[in-house]
Amino acid sequence: ECEVGNYMDLATQECKLCDVGRFNTMVGAESYADCTVCPKFSTTVAAGSSSVEQCICPAESFRDTNGEECQRIPGSYMLQDGPDAPKCDKCTQGRYRIEIGARTVTECLACPLYSDTVGGGKSAFEDCICPELSTLDPEGLECQCDAGYYMDPDTDVCLGCPQGRFRSEIGGVNYISCTECPPDSTTAADNYAPTTRTDCLCDEFAVFQQVTMD
Numbered sequence: 001e002c003e004v005g006n007y008m009d010l011a012t013q014e015c016k017l018c019d020v021g022r023f024n025t026m027v028g029a030e031s032y033a034d035c036t037v038c039p040k041f042s043t044t045v046a047a048g049s050s051s052v053e054q055c056i057c058p059a060e061s062f063r064d065t066n067g068e069e070c071q072r073i074p075g076s077y078m079l080q081d082g083p084d085a086p087k088c089d090k091c092t093q094g095r096y097r098i099e100i101g102a103r104t105v106t107e108c109l110a111c112p113l114y115s116d117t118v119g120g121g122k123s124a125f126e127d128c129i130c131p132e133l134s135t136l137d138p139e140g141l142e143c144q145c146d147a148g149y150y151m152d153p154d155t156d157v158c159l160g161c162p163q164g165r166f167r168s169e170i171g172g173v174n175y176i177s178c179t180e181c182p183p184d185s186t187t188a189a190d191n192y193a194p195t196t197r198t199d200c201l202c203d204e205f206a207v208f209q210q211v212t213m214d
Helices: 204-213
Strands: 006-009 014-017 061-063 070-072 076-079 087-090 134-136 143-145 149-152 157-160 185-187 200-202
Touching: 070 076, 143 149
Parallel strands: none
Antiparallel strands: 006 014, 061 070, 076 087, 134 143, 149 157, 185 200
C-alpha cells in the first residue's frame, strides 16, 4: 500500500507522490484522483503532502471558514493573473475595500469623485480624502469646493475664482462656474476667493463717471 501523500500509478503499479498543490491523507490511495486539490488560491511547498494544513495561502491571506479558498484581508484583492499569481495585492490608490474576499481590483470600490487615498491598501470609506478647501457632498458622491473656489478638473485641486469672477455657492467645477462681474467692474487682485457680487469693484473710470453724473 502507498503511504499518505502518495498514490498508486495504475500504469506502472508504483507509488508516486501527489503533485504540488495536492495532498492525500489516507494510506493505500489507489489512483491520482485520490490526491485532493488544495483549497482555491493555496498550494503546497513540495510534492507528497499528506494534510490540508500543508496547503499554504499567499502572504497576508487566510483560509475562509469553510476551508474552500484563501481570502485576502480588507483593503486588498486576490491577483489571479500573471507570473506570480495567485497572490494578494493591495487595492490601488483611489480605491478601498471594506470586506474580505475580493478577487479582482474592480471589487475595490472607487472613492467619491475628486477624492483620493494616501497610497493603496485602504479598507474604509473614510480613507478617501477630499482636496483642501472642499468637503464631501451629503450623498457621498463627490467633493465640492468651498464658495469662492472651483474644482480644477485637470488636477482635482480647488482654485480661487480668477480676478473678475466670484462664486457664492459651493461645488463649482471649472473656472466658468464662477460668475463674471458686471461690466466695468472686477475683483481686487488680493481677493483670492471672492464669494459675492459686492466683491466686484467698479474701476476708476466707472467711479469717475458715476461721480460726475451726480
